[in-house]
Amino acid sequence: MGKRKKQHLDRVVQQLINIVGEREVLYLKEDLIAYECDGYTMAKGMPRAVVFVKSKEHVVEVVKCLNKEKIPYIARGAGTGLSGGATPLGGEVIISLVRMKRMLHLDLENRKAVVEPGYINLKLTQSISDKGYYYAPDPSSQYACTIGGNVAENSGGAHCLKYGVTTNHILGLEIVLPNGEIMEIGADGIPDQPGYDLLGLLTGSEGTLGIVTKITVKILKNPQxxxxxxxxxxxxxxxxxxxxxxxxxxxxxxxxxxxxxxxxxxxxxxxxxxxxxxxxxxxxxxxxxxxxxxxxxxxxxxxxxxxxxxxxxxxxxxxxxxxxxxxxxxxxxxxxMGAISPDYLVQDGVIPRTRLPEVLDQIAAISKRYELRIANIFHAGDGNLHPLILYDASVPGESERAAKAGSECLKVCADVGGSITGEHGVGIEKSAEMRFIFSDEEMAAQTDIRTVFNPEDILNPGKLFPQPGRCVEVKQEMKKVEV
Ligand SMILES: Cc1cc2nc3c(=O)[nH]c(=O)nc-3n(C[C@H](O)[C@H](O)[C@H](O)COP(=O)(O)OP(=O)(O)OC[C@H]3O[C@@H](n4cnc5c(N)ncnc54)[C@H](O)[C@@H]3O)c2cc1C
Missing domain, CATH: 3.30.70.2190 (Alpha-Beta Plaits)
Structure with a gap:
C-alpha cells in the first residue's frame, strides 16, 4: 500500500472509508495500478478506488452508496480472469471480495460446503481431502482464483470433461443485486426447483447481474x-x-x-x-x-x-x-509461455472434436499470415482450444496483430459450429466477437435480461455484450488508457 498523505479525499472515497474503514480502501494512483487489469493485459483502465469488503452487509452498503452517487462498480476476486471481466473501463470502483474468504459450513453427510466468494478454489479440496472428498472444478489457476470468480465465469478445468464445469457443482447462491437487495437462489441442494433456472443464469453471468456473497457447492467423494x-x-x-x-x-x-x-x-x-x-x-x-x-x-x-x-x-x-x-x-x-515469449494472448475457442485437424490447419495459417507463433493447449476431450498467441508488446504494432490473430482464431471456431469461449468468458476481450455466434435479436434478448437485474448498467458496464456501437467505443477508450 502506498504512503497515504493527508489530503482532501474525494467524496465517494470518504463514504467508502466510512463504511469499511480507512485501511480497506485504496485510492492513491500507485496503489490502484495493480487493479488496472486482470490476467488479460491488453486492455487497462484506472479504477477510482478499490474497496475491500468483509461481509455481505459491507457489500450492500457499498452498493447503495455507489448507486446513490451513480458511480459504476465491478466485483473482483483474485483477478486471474483472462477476458478483462474485472478490468475497469476507467473510473469504476472495484469491490474486492478477497477478504470474504471463509468456509462457513461443511456438511459431509449431504456432500456440500458453503463458502464465501473469496475462498480460493484449491483450498476447498485441500481442506477436505483427508476426509476423502474433493471439489471437482479445477481451473489451472486454482491455486489463486476464487470460487466467486469461478461462479461468475462458469469456469472449467482439465477434469471437467467427466464431471462438468462450475455450473454443475453449484447448489445455491446468495447475491447482492445492483439495487442493494439480497437474493438467495437455489434450494439447499434440492435439484430442479420449479420456475426459471436462476442458478444457471447467474453462473457465468460475468459479474453483470449481481455480486455473489455466498456459495453452496457440491463436494464429491474421492474416486477409488x-x-x-x-x-x-x-x-x-x-x-x-x-x-x-x-x-x-x-x-x-x-x-x-x-x-x-x-x-x-x-x-x-x-x-x-x-x-x-x-x-x-x-x-x-x-x-x-x-x-x-x-x-x-x-x-x-x-x-x-x-x-x-x-x-x-x-x-x-x-x-x-x-x-x-x-x-x-x-x-x-x-x-x-513466459519462458519462450515476452507476451502472450490466451484464446478460448470451442469446436466439435471431429473438426480438430482442420481447425489446427487454419490456426497454423493464421500464425503464418500474422507472423506470430501460436502454441496450442487443449481440453481436447471437450473440444476446448486455447491457442496462445506469442508476441512482443514492445514491438510497435505487434499487440494489435496478436489481437487480430486471436479474433480470427475465434472466427474459425465459430465457423465450424463452435463457440468463442469455452471457459474464460467474454469480458471486454471478446464482446465484439459475440457477433460471430449471435444475431442482433439474440443479443437483444440477452441484454434485456441484464436490464432486469442491472437496469442502470451500473454493475460491470461494457462487459459481455456489445451495446450498440459501445464495444468499439470501449476498445478506443481502453487504448487511451493503455500503459
Ligand atoms: C494461469 C491461468 C490459468 C487459467 N486456467 C483456467 C482454466 O483452466 N479454466 C478456466 O475456466 N479458467 C482459467 N483461467 C481463468 C481464471 O482463472 C478464471 O476465469 C477464474 O474463475 C477467475 O477467478 P478470479 O477469482 O480470479 O476472478 P476475477 O478475475 O477477479 O473476476 C472474473 C470475473 O468474475 C467477476 N466476479 C469475481 N468475483 C465475483 C463475485 N463475487 N460476484 C460476482 N462477480 C464476480 C468479475 O467481475 C469478473 O467479471 C486461468 C487463468 C490463469 C491466469
Missing amino acids: GKKTVLAYYDDITDASQAVSDIISAGIIPAALEMMDAIAIEGVEAAAYPVGHPQDIAAFLLIEVDGIAAGIDDQIDEILTVCKRNNVREVKVARDEAERALWWANRKMGFGA
Whole structure:
C-alpha cells in the first residue's frame, strides 16, 4: 500500500472509508495500478478506488452508496480472469471480495460446503481431502482464483470433461443485486426447483447481474482409483484421431488434454519439466478414474486406441509423484509461455472434436499470415482450444496483430459450429466477437435480461455484450488508457 498523505479525499472515497474503514480502501494512483487489469493485459483502465469488503452487509452498503452517487462498480476476486471481466473501463470502483474468504459450513453427510466468494478454489479440496472428498472444478489457476470468480465465469478445468464445469457443482447462491437487495437462489441442494433456472443464469453471468456473497457447492467423494497416461505423437492428426476414438469407444476419461510442439517447448523451459521429447508434434495426457475394478480395462482400451493411431510412445504414470509432475507440467501451460515469449494472448475457442485437424490447419495459417507463433493447449476431450498467441508488446504494432490473430482464431471456431469461449468468458476481450455466434435479436434478448437485474448498467458496464456501437467505443477508450 502506498504512503497515504493527508489530503482532501474525494467524496465517494470518504463514504467508502466510512463504511469499511480507512485501511480497506485504496485510492492513491500507485496503489490502484495493480487493479488496472486482470490476467488479460491488453486492455487497462484506472479504477477510482478499490474497496475491500468483509461481509455481505459491507457489500450492500457499498452498493447503495455507489448507486446513490451513480458511480459504476465491478466485483473482483483474485483477478486471474483472462477476458478483462474485472478490468475497469476507467473510473469504476472495484469491490474486492478477497477478504470474504471463509468456509462457513461443511456438511459431509449431504456432500456440500458453503463458502464465501473469496475462498480460493484449491483450498476447498485441500481442506477436505483427508476426509476423502474433493471439489471437482479445477481451473489451472486454482491455486489463486476464487470460487466467486469461478461462479461468475462458469469456469472449467482439465477434469471437467467427466464431471462438468462450475455450473454443475453449484447448489445455491446468495447475491447482492445492483439495487442493494439480497437474493438467495437455489434450494439447499434440492435439484430442479420449479420456475426459471436462476442458478444457471447467474453462473457465468460475468459479474453483470449481481455480486455473489455466498456459495453452496457440491463436494464429491474421492474416486477409488485413478490412472494417468501420457502419449507422444509425431503427427497431430493422429493425436486428434485418438481423442475422437477414445470418446467413441464409450470411455469418458476424467481428463483428456493435448499440447502441441510449441506449448511443449514452453512447459519444458518452465518450472516443472517432465523431459518430453522436443521433436514430437503433440502429446495427450489422459486420466481415468472411478471404481478401482474397471480402471485397468479402460486403460488397456486407451493404450490400444493410442497404438492404433500411430503413437510414438505411450506410458502409464508409475506412481503418484510421476502423475503429479505430469499435471504440474500441464497446469503450468499458460504461464510457461513466459519462458519462450515476452507476451502472450490466451484464446478460448470451442469446436466439435471431429473438426480438430482442420481447425489446427487454419490456426497454423493464421500464425503464418500474422507472423506470430501460436502454441496450442487443449481440453481436447471437450473440444476446448486455447491457442496462445506469442508476441512482443514492445514491438510497435505487434499487440494489435496478436489481437487480430486471436479474433480470427475465434472466427474459425465459430465457423465450424463452435463457440468463442469455452471457459474464460467474454469480458471486454471478446464482446465484439459475440457477433460471430449471435444475431442482433439474440443479443437483444440477452441484454434485456441484464436490464432486469442491472437496469442502470451500473454493475460491470461494457462487459459481455456489445451495446450498440459501445464495444468499439470501449476498445478506443481502453487504448487511451493503455500503459
Ligand atoms: C494461469 C491461468 C490459468 C487459467 N486456467 C483456467 C482454466 O483452466 N479454466 C478456466 O475456466 N479458467 C482459467 N483461467 C481463468 C481464471 O482463472 C478464471 O476465469 C477464474 O474463475 C477467475 O477467478 P478470479 O477469482 O480470479 O476472478 P476475477 O478475475 O477477479 O473476476 C472474473 C470475473 O468474475 C467477476 N466476479 C469475481 N468475483 C465475483 C463475485 N463475487 N460476484 C460476482 N462477480 C464476480 C468479475 O467481475 C469478473 O467479471 C486461468 C487463468 C490463469 C491466469
